[in-house]
Structure formats: structure tokens, C-alpha cells
Amino acid sequence: MSVIYVLLAISITVAVVFFIAFVFSVKSGQYDDTYTPSVRMLFEDEVIKNKDKSNSNKKEIKQTKSTNQ
């Protein structure tokens, strides 16, 4: 029956591992914002690719920006 020590040790180790994981997740700020990730995960790479057109326009925008300054 002394196998119970082994079992206890294993179960507690597993529990402690999860607890440490929890502490780390809090520490890294995962619980600071619980809303935005739920929206973010639904986005895909929705950027519409239109290579040559967007490139030429990009430059224009940079220019309009510099005139703003």
C-alpha cells in the first residue's frame, strides 16, 4: 500500500505544475485583458492583396502624411 506515497507525489506534482503554469500566465499579463484576445482570434489574414496597386498608393500616403507634419 506504500504505493500511495508514489501516487500522492505524482498527483501533487501534477497539481503544482498546473499551479506554476497559472502563476506564469498571470505574470505574463494574460489575465490583464480578457476581452481583446476573444475578438482577435476571429480575425484571419483579411488584408486584401493587390500588390502593385497598394505599393504605388503606399508611397502616396507617405507623402500626404509628410505634408501633414
Place this chain on the structure above:
Amino acid sequence: MADSTCYHCGDECGKSSVQFDDKDFCCNGCKTVYEIFTSNGLSTFYEIEGKAGTTPNEIRQKYDFLDNEEIAQQLLEFNEDGVQVVGLSIPTIHCSSCIWVLENLNKLHSAIKVSQVDFPKKTIRVTYKTENFSLKSLVLLLGSIGYEPYISLEEYNKKRKKVDRSLIYKLGVAGFAFGNVMLFSFPEYFEVEEFWLDQYKPVFRWLMFAFSLPVVSYASQDYFISAYKGIRSKLLNIDVPIALGILVLFLRSTADIVFDLGSGFFDSLTGLVFFLLLGKFFQQKTYTYLSFERDYKSYFPIAVTRLKKNGEEENIQIYNIEVGDRVLIRSHEIIPVDCTLIKGSAEIDYSFVTGESDPVLKESGEKLFAGGKQLSDVLEVEVLKSVSQSYLTQLWGNSVFSKDKASQFQTLTDSIGKRFTIAVLSIATVATFFWLIVDPSLALNVFTSVLIIACPCAIALAAPFTLGNMLRIFGKYKFYLKNTNVIERLAKIDTAIFDKTGTLTTNQKGSIHYEGMELTEEETALLKTTLRASNHPLSRSLYDILKSNSIMTLEEFQEHTGKGIEGKYNQHSIKVGSASYVGESKSNPVTNTAVYVSADQDVKGRFVFKNTYRDGMSQIFNELSDDLELGILSGDNDGEKAQLQKVLPEKTKMLFDQKPGDKLEYIKSLQGKHKVLMVGDGLNDAGALAQSDVGLAVSENINVFSPACDGILDASMLRMLPKFIKLSKRSVRIIKMSFLLSLCYNVVGLYFAVTGQLQPVIAAILMPLSSISIVVFTTLATNYLGKELKNLES
């Protein structure tokens, strides 16, 4: 056309819509943002949520101060090796489209590496390379797509404060220990006489002891600290019996396992702490993106442009402004100090200070007060007083701004806690004496049992869950409270004082009426055509009310910023603008904004813009007058007294010409006998809001402005105020009912304790059962109250 809404922002386009790409836009700004998005492959913005954009403001030179490295450095979170990280607050974030486009900023500029939005806080963190890019360009880029960041003096001053996550850790520790201890104590609940179970009993018991150690020493430390503070200030708060309960639970359980008397109450102990922390966590709901602590610092710019003696411009921090400096105030900048106008024509919006939104025109030589916002062109001013000594900022020297209302208020829970503690201690003593006589061996057992079972877990949970849920429900109806304490205070008020301008009146649909010689049809048509060309807000609203359909092509049009506009057609000319501009010599002292009109050099008359009262104002007052004494405190003259008396209940007190300081004093004088609710909106009410028992700020746009207060109410929901107050009173009744319920549990528990038969398993059942039933009861009851709000709204 008139019915079309802007493809970008969803506003009505009116008659001046801009068409582009087969889509309608309300203005050029919105069209430009559309162009930027579509040409950079970001047109999905419009698919995630339709018409969700924000009209960009012109910002131009406003952010020149970000070129000053010293200032920029203060704002940056990280700055090394050509990479900078900055966190900016963007009040206009409001939907998933916003999140999407802001997290795709790198498509707009290659220097931007990562951008991440925190939606609840309405902030964005951007990492970017400094090559060909800077903080200023980032701010301008955000501004150009309608997400102008909000950079204020307040932000500049605050130390990077660490996020306080200790409650989550404590909750984690308590929950972790609770779950494990439950499992370890489970075998002993059944008390089966089994060989192996008896053999390993000590192992399980000491494991439980080990798990409960961090709970007592770490997770529950707040209760010990609070109880200690309470006792030291001779106050028996609810945390005293809780701390006592936790301590006794732990010591008794330890003694039990050391002397092999039983399995101890570790399961109840960890469960108790876990539930208590859960209540605390639930109560902690805060509207992080709203600030309830704002003072003038939140509105003032960080830096201003100072003119050196040799005419050079330099950006300096606002605190470095000295008396006698020449300072440039650009369009849409806030005047940070009291000063004299030297050059330029001022059109100052004092809505921050007075709540009155119509701009005031000032000539050079006149005095300008800090807090006004310049609307038209560049001003040059000479500083009269330094920042901290300006008229507006002086108000914050008053001591009411440093007191904490919540700590002075004795909550229902605390007042119950006092009686409860006394009752429990006396029961424990009586029972112990009884057993000392009858059976001394049981005396200590009974004494600790009473303290354990009477631990007011359910009582301590009633208020957090009721009020926490109420806070959320109110939030759904755009009534945002600083904390749960405010609801209890709101339930106690018996007097409500309102500010007039901005609170009871609205500038959204001000009525305009004309005084003077009647305009001919031709003049009206010319006037309308002239107004059409102007983008000034007053022109726009005037344009909308003028009835004339003939649109002509103007031969000449001139806009004199800050003065007025002029249009010529067929040898007739028309001038619209300030009194001096059109040639009216005597500018009548009116409290309302007026626009003067002259045709062919003859002054014809003026259009007066009046604020109108909000819909249902008299209804609100009538509803409130049943339970409360009402009053109006206004900074304006008493011109509208008669009109107000007609629509408001008779008993309403009215005081006019009240300066910010007067308002504060008036509230103070009332507080001798009354609990006062102050409803205001501008910085001029700030003193009264701080002094009152509950200060509510009414705001047209909750993100933009509100003075320091206990709660922010969206202006559209003002009509619900009587209901909010009523529901606050009812929530307090729910708490009282929960107290009764939990007392029932305590009576049952005390029976076991006093008779000396309290088994760990009874405590382990009773404690979670009482806590959970309280949580269920309060949640259901508050949701029921919430339903009433829903009915009222629809």
C-alpha cells in the same frame, strides 16, 4: 441624398456629402481615411463592422512637442537600438473593426513592427523602428485614420505603475489549496473504520496542513491587515470576525491533528478564503478606460510653444512656463495658463470650465483664462500666472479633493459586522462558561466551534455580489460608477442638486432664433449660399435651419478666421460673424452666443443660439421630487428662472450666479442635515462634485470629458436617473435580506457548535452551502431588478 449616411463613420451626410468610389461620405476627412484603408488592403475594416469609423480631426502642429526628446522619452516604455515601444490611450476605440485595423498598423507603415490593442482599457502598444519614423509620426498616422491618441499632462506625470495582480494570485492560491484539501479530506468524511485509511490518516492530515499554510499566510492576509487596522482605530468592521474565524480555524485544526483529535477544518478554511476572495474579485469590476480621478491635468497639454525673444519657437514643458513668457496657442489647443491676448482673434470654448459650450470671442488685450480651448487660428499670448496659480487650477487646492469618500462611509456590511462581532463573542463566552461548569473538557471545543461556524462568510459575500452585479447592470445602461460603494451611498441620499448648463441643457440641438430687421428672400438665399461654403460649426447649424432653396454661385467668398465670413453675388454682399466684424458697434451683453448679419454694410440683426433643456427634464424632476429635495445651482444669470419655475416642481430651490467655490460651499452647508447628490458636468462643478456625498457627472461623450466624480452618466440616460436611484435603494434591501438568510444558517450552525457536536463535515457542508445560496439569491434578485431597467428603456 439627405438621408444617406457616411460609409466611414455612419453619421448623416446632410447636404454636403462627398462622393467617392460610389459611396457617400459626410466629409473629406472620412473620405481620406477610406482611401488610406482601401489602398493599403485594409478595406476589411468596413466588413467586420459597418460604418464604424471615426472622423479624423485636423491635428497638424498640435503634436510638435513630441519632437522634444525629453518629453518623448517620458512617454516611451522602451527605447533602445532604434526600436521604441510606446503605450497610447485612444478613446475612440469602440468596436472589433477598431481592433482589427489598429492591429494591422504595420500595413500602413513599414516601420511599425507590432501593435496590440487592449480593448477594455482602450489602449494600444506599438513597437516600431525609429528609422524614418518617430513617436510624432506614429501619433500623426493614428490621427490621420481617426484614432487620435490622448496624451495629457496626467499621463506624463504618472510613474509607470505596476499592474496589481495580487488578487488573482491570491484567488489562484486559495482555489488551488481548496481543491486539493477537499480531495484529501474526502476519505475521512465517511468515517469508515478501515485499516489502510487509519494507517495513512496522518499523511493526509499533514498534507492538508501544508496546503492551508499559504492560504492563511498569503491569500487571506488582506483580512488580517484590515481587521488589525479596524481594531486599532477602534472600529469593528466585518473583517474582524472573518480574521478571527480564519485564525481560530487554523489553530484549532492544527491542534486537532497534532493531538490526533480529528481531521481538522482545513477544507472549510480554504473554502472560506476562496469564496471570500471570489466575492472581492467580483466586486473589483472597474471601468479602466474611464477616469474618475481627473483634474485639470488630464486636459492640459504636456508642452506649449514658447516664443523666444529673437522670434524663434521652442517647445517647453508646461510647468516651465513663467510669467511674462510669450506663448503660441494653436487651433484646438487648450490654454494652459491665465494670459493676455496679444495677437490673433480668439474664439474660446470654455466648456471644460463652465460646461457652456458656445465659444466666446475675445479681442487682443483681453484676458484669457486657463482651460479654454482655442477654436480658430493661432494666438500669441502673454502669460499672467504660472500653471498652478491659474484661476481654474487653484480650485484643486481645496482640501475636498484629497479626501476619500469611500473610506469615510460606513458600509452596511461594516455596520452589521460590528453588532455581529459583539453577538458572536458574547455567545461564545456564555457557551464556554456553561460548558466549564457542565463538562470542562468540552469548553475549549465549544468556544472555537462557535467562532468557526459564526465566521460571517455569507454576510461578507452579500454586498460584493449584489453591488458588483448592480454595477455591471448599471454599466449596461451607460451609468458608470467608480466602485460598489457608490451604490450604497446613492441609496442614502435625500437631496439632489443639479447644475444647469450642460447638465440639464444640451447643445446638441440648440434652438436658433433671429432678432432684428427681417431679411429679404434674396438676402436669405445669399446668406445661405455664403454659409454653405463655411465649415464653422455655427455656420453649419445656421445653414440647416435657413429656409431657402435657391443656391447661387458666389462671385466672391472670404473667410476671416475667428471673425466671420463674407459672400458677394450680383453686387450684393453679405457678412456674417461677430458683432465687430459686421460693424455692429454695440455688442449687447447676452449670455448666449450670437451671430450678426449685415447686408451691403447695413447691420440687419443677429441669430441667437440658445441651449435647450433635455427631453423629459420636468418628468425627471417630478419623479425625483417624491423622495428627494431638489435644487438647481447655476453659474449663469437668472434669466431663465421664470421659465424653469414653470416646468419644475414648486419646491425646487434655485440659485444663480454661483461660482465654483460657491457651489462647493452650498453643498457643504446642506450636508449638515442632508445626504447630497450633485449632478454636474463641467470643471466648474468639480468642487461641488467632490464635496457632495455622491457626485455624478453627466457627459455627452463619456470618453471625452468628465471632472473627478463618483459616477459618469451618459447624457442620453439622464431620464433614467430616478430609476437608478430607486434601484440602488432596492439593492440595499437585497443585501439586508441576504443578511437575514445567512443569519438563519448561522443559527443552525450555532446549534451544533454550542451543543459541542460540530463535526468537520458539518462545517464543510454548511459553509459552502450558505455562501453559494447567498450568491445565487443576490444574483437572481439583482438580475430581476435589471429587467425593470430593460422594460423602462424599451
